Each structure stands twice: as structure tokens, then as C-alpha cells.
Amino acid sequence: MPANLPTEAQLALEEYEKATTLQAKISALQKFIALCPKHKGTEKILKWAKTQLAKLRAQLERRRKATTSAPPAFSVKKEADIQVVLLGVPQSGKTTLLRWLCDSEIPDKRIFPNVGIFNYHGAEFQIVDLPSIFTSDIDKIPNGRALFGIARNADLIAFVIDLTQDVEWQYNLLINACENARIAIGRRPPITFKKTSSGGINIFGIQYSPLPKKEIEELLRSHGILNCQLIFHDYCTVDDLIHAIDKKYVFKKAIIIATKGDCPGTKPSWEKLKQITRIPMVAVSAVKNIGKSKVGELIKRTLDLIFVWTKDDKGIASNAMILKRGAKIIDVAERIHEDFVRFFRFAIVERKTSKVKQIRAGLSFMLEDGDIVRIYIKR
Ligand SMILES: Nc1nc2c(ncn2[C@@H]2O[C@H](COP(=O)(O)OP(=O)(O)OP(=O)(O)O)[C@@H](O)[C@H]2O)c(=O)[nH]1
Numbered sequence: 001m002p003a004n005l006p007t008e009a010q011l012a013l014e015e016y017e018k019a020t021t022l023q024a025k026i027s028a029l030q031k032f033i034a035l036c037p038k039h040k041g042t043e044k045i046l047k048w049a050k051t052q053l054a055k056l057r058a059q060l061e062r063r064r065k066a067t068t069s070a071p072p073a074f075s076v077k078k079e080a081d082i083q084v085v086l087l088g089v090p091q092s093g094k095t096t097l098l099r100w101l102c103d104s105e106i107p108d109k110r111i112f113p114n115v116g117i118f119n120y121h122g123a124e125f126q127i128v129d130l131p132s133i134f135t136s137d138i139d140k141i142p143n144g145r146a147l148f149g150i151a152r153n154a155d156l157i158a159f160v161i162d163l164t165q166d167v168e169w170q171y172n173l174l175i176n177a178c179e180n181a182r183i184a185i186g187r188r189p190p191i192t193f194k195k196t197s198s199g200g201i202n203i204f205g206i207q208y209s210p211l212p213k214k215e216i217e218e219l220l221r222s223h224g225i226l227n228c229q230l231i232f233h234d235y236c237t238v239d240d241l242i243h244a245i246d247k248k249y250v251f252k253k254a255i256i257i258a259t260k261g262d263c264p265g266t267k268p269s270w271e272k273l274k275q276i277t278r279i280p281m282v283a284v285s286a287v288k289n290i291g292k293s294k295v296g297e298l299i300k301r302t303l304d305l306i307f308v309w310t311k312d313d314k315g316i317a318s319n320a321m322i323l324k325r326g327a328k329i330i331d332v333a334e335r336i337h338e339d340f341v342r343f344f345r346f347a348i349v350e351r352k353t354s355k356v357k358q359i360r361a362g363l364s365f366m367l368e369d370g371d372i373v374r375i376y377i378k379r
């Protein structure tokens with residue numbers, strides 16, 4: 001054990017050693033990972049803790065599968081193309097943020113998610129304000145699994161971090177809670193993993209692995225995997241490895257919305273936040289009405305979206321169609337109605353940045369942000 005561990009982390013380790021049930025061991029290890037400082041000197045013990053946690057979780061899961069059915073899932077009906085879920089500690093400003101972004105007096109339902117529509121330059125994002133997350137042990141949060149089920153289904157997670165509270169504590173708590181809900185924030189690991197029916201465990205690119213071969217094999221076996229192909233394409237962390245082999249993980253993009261930027265003394269918290277994470281972030285003040293369009297822009301950029309307006313005899317639609325960058329005319333046509341694909345003749349694309357202001361286009365024409373599209377069909 002590294003000698004310089006903070007007392008709380010040491011206590012969590014002792015708790016782990018004394019724990020007699022699987023659940024208690026898991027809780028203690030989660031606590032330890034949250035409390036252990038992250039630097040070179042703790043790298044080894046953190047690797048051990050994360051691997052051990054993954055093994056115990058796999059064990060618990062198999063036990064649960066044998067005895068219980070899945071917990072009831074909540075869901076929030078999608079009322080816009082993009083759903084953004086707010087996750088934050090108590091009093092971080094989530095409900096205020098929701099009302100401000102959505103420009104509406106949405107009632108605070110407290111136990112259930114509060115929802116609203118954020119209209120950003122004519123595009124609609126659905127915002128879901130979940131009950132507060134006060135611990136990373138999601139089984140201790142009322143309906144914790146169900147709440148994180150909503151986050152798992154969202155298009156984007158927005159961590160709401162209060163600049164007047166300890167930002168590092170909030171950030172770690174939220175990231176660890178997501179990890180415990182099997183939500184991997186950010187990139188898909190550069191790993192190909194495939195279970196096979198025979199042939200044993202085959203590992204390629206071991207030079208990129210965070211663990212020696214023997215430990216990977218142990219980790220795989222603890223997940224009940226005896227035959228597979230595991231290829232590392234680039235340098236990986238233990239988290240990457242665990243995310244790749246455990247198919248329960250979902251990968252989510254995330255942003256940070258730092259609240260209460262108007263309060264005195266919040267500048268150092270903002271600087272600190274910039275140091276501890278690479279998640280894209282924006283500072284706002286709902287009270288002073290600062291940063292609303294930056295939030296919209298950040299959602300758009302992080303999800304790599306483009307806004308396209310459709311046009312017909314009556315004129316240009318009031319709301320934009322939200323599409324992934326790389327979308328084509330066929331995607332617009334499909335969204336309007338299948339007949340627009342079946343009876344498609346051509347489309348006229350109005351593009352401000354183009355020399356030709358009106359482009360005649362086919363179904364495979366690639367769209368750009370801000371395009372106005374009119375589709376002509378065979379009558
Ligand atoms: N100065 C300032 N205060 C804010 C801002 N946003 C929220 N607050 C205050 O922060 C407190 C908590 O705000 P809420 O929106 O209720 O926070 P919450 O995260 O929904 O809280 P719970 O759901 O109760 O956990 C309230 O007193 C708000 O007035 C802001 O931008 N600036």
C-alpha cells in the first residue's frame with residue numbers, strides 16, 4: 001500500500017478488507033477509488049482496485065441474474081430530437097438551469113424528472129432535470145438505478161457543477177456514480193473485443209495493455225469469458241479495458257455546465273475545473289442570464305450536429321431539423337415522410353456560404369449546417 005494515502009482512503013481500504021459480503025466489498029472499493037488521489041504513486045493500487053471492483057461486480061451480477069429480475073426502468077419520453085440529462089449534486093442549480101434554459105416556470109416535481117424544451121436558434125433540445133445525486137453509490141439513492149437508466153438512454157449527459165461548492169468533489173462524485181451505473185463518459189476504447197465459441201483467450205497488441213497478460217486473463221475469467229479475441233489498437237487505461245469487455249457499459253458524450261458564475265470568488269473554481277477534466281465545459285449564470293447560447297453551441301458541437309431548415313409552399317419551417325454531421329438529403333426526406341424518398345425528384349438546397357446560392361441536389365447530397373432544403377416529389 002502506498003504510504004502517502006489520505007486517511008479516508010486508508011479507512012476505505014480497511015473497510016474493504018473487513019467486508020464480508022460482496023455488496024459491502026463493492027461499496028468499500030468504490031469509496032476507495034473515489035477518495036484515492038490520482039497520481040503516479042497511486043497508479044498501481046488504483047489499477048488493482050479497479051480490476052478487483054470489475055471482478056466483484058461481475059460476480060454480483062451473476063448472482064443477481066440467478067435470483068432476481070431486472071429493476072423497473074423509468075423512462076422519459078423523448079419530445080425532441082436530442083435529449084440532454086442534467087446530473088448534479090444537491091443545490092447545484094439544476095432546476096434553476098432547466099427553467100432558465102427552457103424559459104418556463106416548470107414545476108419542481110422533486111422525485112420525478114422535470115422536463116422542458118430548450119429552443120436554441122430554432123432547434124429544440126429536451127432537457128431532463130433528474131433528482132440530485134448525493135453519493136456515487138447509486139444503490140443508496142432512491143430509485144438510483146432507474147434514474148441512471150434515464151441517463152443511459154439520453155443523447156448527452158450534462159454535469160451541472162456548482163462553482164460555489166467544491167468542484168473536484170462534485171466532479172469525482174458524478175463521474176464515479178456514472179461509472180457505477182456502467183456509463184462510460186467520453187471515448188470508446190481503442191479495443192476490439194469479441195467472444196468466440198472456442199480457442200481460448202487470444203490477446204493481440206499486448207504492448208498497449210495497462211495490465212499483464214495473466215491479469216487480463218483473470219479479469220476475463222471473472223466475467224465468465226473463457227474464449228475470446230481481444231485486440232489493443234492503442235495505449236489503454238484499466239478503465240478502457242473494463243469498458244470494452246463488460247458489455248453492460250454504454251458510452252456517452254458529456255459536457256459540464258458550471259453554474260452560479262455570478263457569485264464572488266468562483267473564478268478559482270472554474271480554473272480548477274479546467275485542470276481536472278477535459279470534458280468540454282461552459283460557465284453560466286441563470287440569475288444574470290449569461291451563457292445560454294454558449295450552452296446550446298456546446299451541445300451542438302459536442303454531439304457534432306448540424307441544423308437544417310426545410311422549406312415548402314408555405315415558407316421555411318420555424319424549427320430546425322437536427323441532424324448528425326455528414327447527413328444527406330435522404331435523411332431529411334426520410335424524416336418528413338417515406339413518400340419523400342419513394343417519389344423523390346430532386347431537392348433545392350439554399351446555402352449562404354456557397355457561390356451558387358441554390359444547388360440542385362440528389363438524395364446522396366451531403367448537407368451542411370444552416371442549409372435550407374426544399375424537396376420536390378413526383379405527383
Ligand atoms: N447566484 C446564483 N444562484 C443560483 C444560480 N442558479 C441557482 N442558484 C441558487 O442555487 C440554489 C439551488 O438551486 P436549484 O435550482 O434549486 O438547485 P437544484 O440542483 O435543482 O437543487 P435540488 O434539486 O434541491 O438538489 C437556489 O437558491 C438558487 O437560487 C445562479 O446562476 N446564480
Ligand SMILES: [Mg+2]
Nearest residue numbers: 094095096108
Ligand atoms: Mg432541483
